[in-house]
Amino acid sequence: MYKPVARKVRPVATNITEDDRVKINIPPDFEDDLPQVPFSAPAFEPGERLTQARLDELDLDPDKLLNDEERKILVAVIRQNELALAFDETEKGVVDPDIVPPVKIPVVEHTPWHHRNIPIPAAIKKDVLRLLQDKVDSGLYEPSSAGYTSKWFAVAKKQKGQYRIVHDLQPLNGVSARNPGGLPQIDAFVGELSGKACIGTLDHFSGFDQVWLAVESRDFTTFETELGRLRHTRLPQGGTNSCVVFHYIVVAIVGRDGKVYVDDTFIPGPDSTYDDEPIPENPKVRRFVYEYLVKLNRVLSRVGKAKMTISARKMAPIRRTAEVLGQEVSPEGRRVAKGKVEAIEKWSRCSTVSEVRSFLGIAGQARAWIPNYSAVVKPLTNLTRKGVVFDWGEEQQKAMDAVKQVVAQRTHLVELKYGEDMKPIKLGVDAGPLACGFWLGQDDEGGVTHVARYGSLPFNDREQAYSQAKRELYAIFRALKFFRHWLWGTRVIVLSDAMFIKGMLANPELPNSAMTRWLAYVMLFDLAVQHVKAKDNELADGLSRRPPQPDDVSVTDDEEWLTDRLEDLPSAGGSDETQNVDQTILEHSHSYSTSFTPDPSLLPTSEIEPVDLFSLLVDGGNVSSVSAGVGVEGSTIRTLSDEHQGVFDFLALGKKPAGVNDFASNKRFLKKASQYFVAGRALWRRGGIEGAGRLVVDEKGEQERLMGLAHEESGHKGVQATAQQLEKRYFWTSLWADVRSWIETCDACQKRERSSSEAMIRPTAPPDPFQRIGLDITYMPKALGRRYLVVVRDDLSGWVEARALKRKTARAVARFLVEDVLTRHGLPLQVTTDQGTEFKGVVDVLLNKYKVDITRTSPYNPRANGAVERGHGPLKEAIIHIARLLDVPWPQAVELACWIDRTTVRRQYGHSPFFLLHGHEPLLPLDLAGPLLIEKYQSILDDKAALAATVADRINRLASHQLVVNLARKAKTDARAISSAHRNLQESLVEPNFSPGQLVLIRNLKAIEIKKSEIKLQDTWHGPYKVVWQGINGGVHLSTLEGIALPSAFHPTHVKRYRPRIKALLQRDPATTTKDVVEKP
Incomplete structure (x- = not known):
C-alpha cells in the first residue's frame, strides 16, 4: 500500500535501555546432540508430523537434481528434524523463552491513545469473528482492559473466503524507541547466494507469531472487537522494530549455515559440483549434495531445538534455481526473476503519474541489468516531477520498450569468487569525452570472462576539459574508488585501450598535485594494466560515451579548489x-x-x-x-x-x-x-x-x-x-x-598556518587562604531545571564552594558569591575569572564595591585559571557518583561532593583544605567506624582531665597553624615552579615578547575549535594588526592599522609575528598565467 513519505510515522531516535534490549541466549552446547546425516538411505518410518501421506504431498526436488539414493537421505534428514516443520496452525511453534525471552517494546513517555475502529463489512463479519476466535483459542490474542485502543481491519487473501487481520500500530510506532539495526543490503545478499551448485529455501510458519511479546508491552497493542477488548501475546506485525528484531532472532538461531532475510532463510550449497565426485562412504551420493544436506540438517536441527517451525508446504529443501528477493539465482549467476520480467512485459502504457511510479518501481528492481538505466528511463522520470503536465508520447513509449527489451534478455551477472586460488579480477575502463565507463568481471575455469557489475560516472565541465591522457588516468582512479570494496586486497587486471597508461603507472613522476594523488591512490592496489583494442573494449566504451543526464550526480575528487589552479603546462628543457x-x-x-x-x-x-x-x-x-x-x-x-x-x-x-x-x-x-x-x-x-x-x-x-x-x-x-x-x-x-x-x-600561508607555539608559564606564589580565589562555571546534564555548576576554589588550600544554577547570569553568580563565599570566608584580595558575560555586570559592581581586584584571563586560555579549572573533573565525578549512590538528581549531591573534596588530603602538602582553614582535621564517619574508636572518643568526653588535655592540645595546634599554612604555601609554590620549568624546556615554547608598533596576526579560534567545513575554510590567522603594548602578565593589546584599539587583550600564544614582503610581486605575464596576482607589501 503506497503511503507518502510525509505521512510516514517514524519512531523516536533515543537509546534503548538494557532492560528493553532484545536478549538472545544461544547456549555453547546448542549443537552437541546434533543428529548426523546418514551416508546410506535408511527405510522411511512415519513420524509424529511427517507421515507418509504428508510426505507424498511435498515436492522435495522440483528440479530433479537428486538421484534416488540422495532423495532418500534428504527424506531422512527431514524426518529426524520433523519437529522443526509445521503443516498447520496447531503445529506452529513458539521460540523457547530460555533462548529468546519475551520481547519488550521500548517506548518513551506518552499519553495513551484511543482510536475508534473501522466497522467490519456485514458480508464478511461472520468469517472475521471466527478468525478472531481462532486466534484467541490458539493464544495469539488474550483479553485486555488497558487504556489503549488501536484500529484494525480485515483484508481478503488470494484464497476465496480467507482473510487477514491488519492492525494499525502507527500510534505505538510514534512513541517507540527506534532500533537502529538494519536488514542486509539486497544486492550483496543475493550476490552471495548466486553461483552455487544448489540452494535451499525455508519460510518460517507465521514467523512473527513465534516470538513472545513481554507482558508489560502487550497493553500497547490492545484493540476493540465484538468478542471484547483483546491484545497481542506475540510480536506484532506492523511494529516499527518488529521486522529488525525478528530478523536478528532468526539469524542467531539459524547460525552460520543459513542466510536470513527476515522470515526467509536460504541455505547456499557448495561453489561447484566437484564434477559430480561421490563421497567415499557411498558412491551413489555426490559430494556436493552431501555437503549441502549437512548444512540443511544443521539449520533444521537448530530451528527445531529453539522450538520454532518452518512451513513444510512452502519449503524447497533443495533447488538448482531459486527466486531470492525478486532475483533468480542459479549456478550461472543471478538474473531478474521471471515473474518480474512478465510483470514488466505485460505493461502496455501508463495513463497516470501513479502508474508511471508503479512501473519505475518494478523496473528499478532490474536496474543492475540495464546499462545507463537513468538515461533510458529519463523520459519516464520527467513525468513524475512536480508541475509537469502528464503527456504520454512516443518518447515515453520508446523508453518503456527499451526497458522491456533489456529485461526480457534475462542476462546473468556472476558473483566474484575470492580465495587462495581465485582468478584475478578484471576491471574494464574507458574514458570518453563526457563520462567514464567501467565493468567488473572474472574469468571462469575455461578462461571466459563473466561480468559481475558495471557502471558509469559522468564528468563535470572541468573534467571534460582534461586532456585524453589525464581523463584516462582519472577514469581508472574513479573506477577503483567506485569498486574499492570488491578490489581491495586482490589482484586486479585493468583493461584499457590507452597504451600509455601502462607506462604512466610504471614511471610515476610528479606531473601535478592532482594527478599525483590519483597515481598514489591507484598504486595502493595490486594491479596490472593490460592493453586491449578499442573494438574489444566496447562495453566500457559505450558506458563512457552516453551524454550526462540532468539527474546524474557528478562524483568528483572534491579537489576543485586545487585542480582548477593546476595547469598542464611545460617546463624548460633541452638535452x-x-x-x-x-x-x-x-x-x-x-x-x-x-x-x-x-x-x-x-x-x-x-x-x-x-x-x-x-x-x-x-x-x-x-x-x-x-x-x-x-x-x-x-x-x-x-x-x-x-x-x-x-x-x-x-x-x-x-x-x-x-x-x-x-x-x-x-x-x-x-x-x-x-x-x-x-x-x-x-x-x-x-x-x-x-x-x-x-x-x-x-x-x-x-x-x-x-x-x-x-x-x-x-x-x-x-x-x-x-x-x-x-x-x-x-x-x-x-x-x-x-x-x-x-x-x-x-600572506596567504601566514594566515593559513595551522601550527602554533605555546607561551612560557610564570608561576605565582599563593597568598593566605581565601585571599586569591578562582571563579568559573562548568556544564552539567540538565536535572531539576539546572544545568550549570558555579565553582569557587581557594588558590592556596583548594577549598571549594559550588552551587547548581538554572541560568548562567551575572545576578545568579553574584548571589552565590555573597551567600556562599563572602559571608563565609570574608573578602578576597583577588578573583580570577574568564571573559564570560556571567562574570561581568552585577559581579563587577559587587567586587568593585569592596575593592576586590578582578583578573580576567584572555580568551581560550584556561591555564590562566588552572586552580579552579583543574578541579572541575574530580568534583563533577564525585557529584555523579554520589547522585548514583543515593539515587537523587545531581543538584542534590553538590553539597556532599564539596564536603568530600574539602576533607580530601592533598598530595602536595599532606593536609586537606579543611585542615588548612581550621587547623584540625574533621571528625568523619570513618573515625567512628570501629567500636574501639567510639569507645576512645566516649572515654575522652567522660573524663574531665582527658577532655581538658585534648582542649589544650587543640590550642597548641592552632598556635602552630600558621607554620603549617606557610609550609603548604612553599610546597605549592615549589611544585608550580618545577612544573613550569619542565614545561618551559619544550621546543615549542617561546618567550612572548612583542614590541609596540610590531605587525602581528591573531589566531582565528573559530576555525580551530568548530568542526564545520565552512568554518574550517576560513583563514587560521587574521590581520595584520599593530601591537600597542604588552601587559606585565603577557597579554597583548592590539589595534588595527588605522589605530582603532581592539576591545580586549590577547594571549601571546594567539598572536604571532607577521612578515610582510619588502616589495610587491612583479605583475604576472598574461601569456603564462591564468590570472594576474599582485601581492602588496
Whole structure:
C-alpha cells in the first residue's frame, strides 16, 4: 500500500535501555546432540508430523537434481528434524523463552491513545469473528482492559473466503524507541547466494507469531472487537522494530549455515559440483549434495531445538534455481526473476503519474541489468516531477520498450569468487569525452570472462576539459574508488585501450598535485594494466560515451579548489638524451606536464637543440604551442651574475674570465664550467628532469616571478616541495634560501598556518587562604531545571564552594558569591575569572564595591585559571557518583561532593583544605567506624582531665597553624615552579615578547575549535594588526592599522609575528598565467 513519505510515522531516535534490549541466549552446547546425516538411505518410518501421506504431498526436488539414493537421505534428514516443520496452525511453534525471552517494546513517555475502529463489512463479519476466535483459542490474542485502543481491519487473501487481520500500530510506532539495526543490503545478499551448485529455501510458519511479546508491552497493542477488548501475546506485525528484531532472532538461531532475510532463510550449497565426485562412504551420493544436506540438517536441527517451525508446504529443501528477493539465482549467476520480467512485459502504457511510479518501481528492481538505466528511463522520470503536465508520447513509449527489451534478455551477472586460488579480477575502463565507463568481471575455469557489475560516472565541465591522457588516468582512479570494496586486497587486471597508461603507472613522476594523488591512490592496489583494442573494449566504451543526464550526480575528487589552479603546462628543457622519444608516449603523456608555467622567454629555442619531453606533452604533443621563444639571432640575452657571465662567455665564445691564468685556477674553472651548457643563447646547469637541464636565472625579478608561479600558482606548497619543483627546472645559487624567505613572507600561508607555539608559564606564589580565589562555571546534564555548576576554589588550600544554577547570569553568580563565599570566608584580595558575560555586570559592581581586584584571563586560555579549572573533573565525578549512590538528581549531591573534596588530603602538602582553614582535621564517619574508636572518643568526653588535655592540645595546634599554612604555601609554590620549568624546556615554547608598533596576526579560534567545513575554510590567522603594548602578565593589546584599539587583550600564544614582503610581486605575464596576482607589501 503506497503511503507518502510525509505521512510516514517514524519512531523516536533515543537509546534503548538494557532492560528493553532484545536478549538472545544461544547456549555453547546448542549443537552437541546434533543428529548426523546418514551416508546410506535408511527405510522411511512415519513420524509424529511427517507421515507418509504428508510426505507424498511435498515436492522435495522440483528440479530433479537428486538421484534416488540422495532423495532418500534428504527424506531422512527431514524426518529426524520433523519437529522443526509445521503443516498447520496447531503445529506452529513458539521460540523457547530460555533462548529468546519475551520481547519488550521500548517506548518513551506518552499519553495513551484511543482510536475508534473501522466497522467490519456485514458480508464478511461472520468469517472475521471466527478468525478472531481462532486466534484467541490458539493464544495469539488474550483479553485486555488497558487504556489503549488501536484500529484494525480485515483484508481478503488470494484464497476465496480467507482473510487477514491488519492492525494499525502507527500510534505505538510514534512513541517507540527506534532500533537502529538494519536488514542486509539486497544486492550483496543475493550476490552471495548466486553461483552455487544448489540452494535451499525455508519460510518460517507465521514467523512473527513465534516470538513472545513481554507482558508489560502487550497493553500497547490492545484493540476493540465484538468478542471484547483483546491484545497481542506475540510480536506484532506492523511494529516499527518488529521486522529488525525478528530478523536478528532468526539469524542467531539459524547460525552460520543459513542466510536470513527476515522470515526467509536460504541455505547456499557448495561453489561447484566437484564434477559430480561421490563421497567415499557411498558412491551413489555426490559430494556436493552431501555437503549441502549437512548444512540443511544443521539449520533444521537448530530451528527445531529453539522450538520454532518452518512451513513444510512452502519449503524447497533443495533447488538448482531459486527466486531470492525478486532475483533468480542459479549456478550461472543471478538474473531478474521471471515473474518480474512478465510483470514488466505485460505493461502496455501508463495513463497516470501513479502508474508511471508503479512501473519505475518494478523496473528499478532490474536496474543492475540495464546499462545507463537513468538515461533510458529519463523520459519516464520527467513525468513524475512536480508541475509537469502528464503527456504520454512516443518518447515515453520508446523508453518503456527499451526497458522491456533489456529485461526480457534475462542476462546473468556472476558473483566474484575470492580465495587462495581465485582468478584475478578484471576491471574494464574507458574514458570518453563526457563520462567514464567501467565493468567488473572474472574469468571462469575455461578462461571466459563473466561480468559481475558495471557502471558509469559522468564528468563535470572541468573534467571534460582534461586532456585524453589525464581523463584516462582519472577514469581508472574513479573506477577503483567506485569498486574499492570488491578490489581491495586482490589482484586486479585493468583493461584499457590507452597504451600509455601502462607506462604512466610504471614511471610515476610528479606531473601535478592532482594527478599525483590519483597515481598514489591507484598504486595502493595490486594491479596490472593490460592493453586491449578499442573494438574489444566496447562495453566500457559505450558506458563512457552516453551524454550526462540532468539527474546524474557528478562524483568528483572534491579537489576543485586545487585542480582548477593546476595547469598542464611545460617546463624548460633541452638535452641530447631526449631526441629519441617513443612517438606513442609523446602523443599521450600529457599527464607528465608540470604544475606551474615557466616564462616562455626562458625556454631554449635553437633549431638544433632537442625539445624537452615535458614540452612535447602539452596539448597532446603540440610542440609549436610551447616553443614560444625566438631563434639564436633574435633572442634576448638575459642578465647573469659575474660568475655565470664568465661561464657563459667561455662556453659560447671561448673567452676565459680574467684571473684564470695558472694551472690551479684553470682546473677549478673548467670543473665549474663542465656543470653548464649553452642553448638558445641562455646558460643552463646540467641535471634537471631526465637530464634536460636547468635554466640559470640570476635576475632578482625573474627569481621572484618564478617563485610566485611555483608557490602561489601551485597550491602554496611548503619550502621543500616548492624548492624542489624549481630546482628541477631552474638554477641560482641562493635558490633554497630565497624560497624559504619567500614562503615565510607569503600572506596567504601566514594566515593559513595551522601550527602554533605555546607561551612560557610564570608561576605565582599563593597568598593566605581565601585571599586569591578562582571563579568559573562548568556544564552539567540538565536535572531539576539546572544545568550549570558555579565553582569557587581557594588558590592556596583548594577549598571549594559550588552551587547548581538554572541560568548562567551575572545576578545568579553574584548571589552565590555573597551567600556562599563572602559571608563565609570574608573578602578576597583577588578573583580570577574568564571573559564570560556571567562574570561581568552585577559581579563587577559587587567586587568593585569592596575593592576586590578582578583578573580576567584572555580568551581560550584556561591555564590562566588552572586552580579552579583543574578541579572541575574530580568534583563533577564525585557529584555523579554520589547522585548514583543515593539515587537523587545531581543538584542534590553538590553539597556532599564539596564536603568530600574539602576533607580530601592533598598530595602536595599532606593536609586537606579543611585542615588548612581550621587547623584540625574533621571528625568523619570513618573515625567512628570501629567500636574501639567510639569507645576512645566516649572515654575522652567522660573524663574531665582527658577532655581538658585534648582542649589544650587543640590550642597548641592552632598556635602552630600558621607554620603549617606557610609550609603548604612553599610546597605549592615549589611544585608550580618545577612544573613550569619542565614545561618551559619544550621546543615549542617561546618567550612572548612583542614590541609596540610590531605587525602581528591573531589566531582565528573559530576555525580551530568548530568542526564545520565552512568554518574550517576560513583563514587560521587574521590581520595584520599593530601591537600597542604588552601587559606585565603577557597579554597583548592590539589595534588595527588605522589605530582603532581592539576591545580586549590577547594571549601571546594567539598572536604571532607577521612578515610582510619588502616589495610587491612583479605583475604576472598574461601569456603564462591564468590570472594576474599582485601581492602588496
